[in-house]
Amino acid sequence: MSTSRTQDSLGQDSLVSVLMGSRSDLPVMEKASAVLREFGVPHEVRVLSAHRSSKALEAHVEAAASGGVEVFICAAGMAAHLAGAVAARTILPVIGVPLSASLCGFDALLSTVQMPPGIPVATVAVDGARNAAYLAVAILALKRPELAAKLKAFRDTMTMEAEGEGGRPS
Numbered sequence: 043m044s045t046s047r048t049q050d051s052l053g054q055d056s057l058v059s060v061l062m063g064s065r066s067d068l069p070v071m072e073k074a075s076a077v078l079r080e081f082g083v084p085h086e087v088r089v090l091s092a093h094r095s096s097k098a099l100e101a102h103v104e105a106a107a108s109g110g111v112e113v114f115i116c117a118a119g120m121a122a123h124l125a126g127a128v129a130a131r132t133i134l135p136v137i138g139v140p141l142s143a144s145l146c147g148f149d150a151l152l153s154t155v156q157m158p159p160g161i162p163v164a165t166v167a168v169d170g171a172r173n174a175a176y177l178a179v180a181i182l183a184l185k186r187p188e189l190a191a192k193l194k195a196f197r198d199t200m201t202m203e204a205e206g207e208g209g210r211p212s
């Protein structure tokens with residue numbers, strides 16, 4: 043079994059592995075990366091297709107899981123197999139992001155969310171890259187009080203902004 047560590051651009055061990063099926067998915071998935079950066083979560087971003095690079099995907103999942111990654115975020119469009127293929131190869135939590143590459147993303151949504159019992163994929167909205175990252179942060183925060191505090195502060199700010207001056211329109 044491979045024991046190589048996966049590191050982010052700053053050389054920190056990645057806690058989240060952000061995967062996508064094609065380079066064309068990057069504009070959407072950069073939003074997940076931005077949220078993870080905001081929370082200071084070390085992560086890696088890779089293009090790996092379930093069907094075009096299945097062997098490399100398998101090797102990556104093994105290396106990432108044994109190297110300290112705790113959550114996978116997997117994004118794909120069309121007949122989106124990536125999240126399910128990763129979930130089949132690890133017991134770590136897998137968050138799926140269906141992408142709107144065709145059919146407004148309904149094809150990818152159903153492919154990602156409709157996993158048979160036993161191999162779940164926690165699926166966010168079509169193109170929901172940011173929510174995938176927030177969910178990953180929430181999972182990591184379960185055993186990291188500092189991250190939990192940051193997430194709570196983020197939510198509090200959102201509430202304050204939504205309520206504005208006592209909820210009155212400005």
Ligand code: RP5
Pocket residue numbers: 062063064065066067091117118119120141143
């Ligand atoms: C999926 O097919 C990818 O995730 C992408 O969303 C879609 C189209 O891929 P490209 O033809 O742009 O490489 O596998």
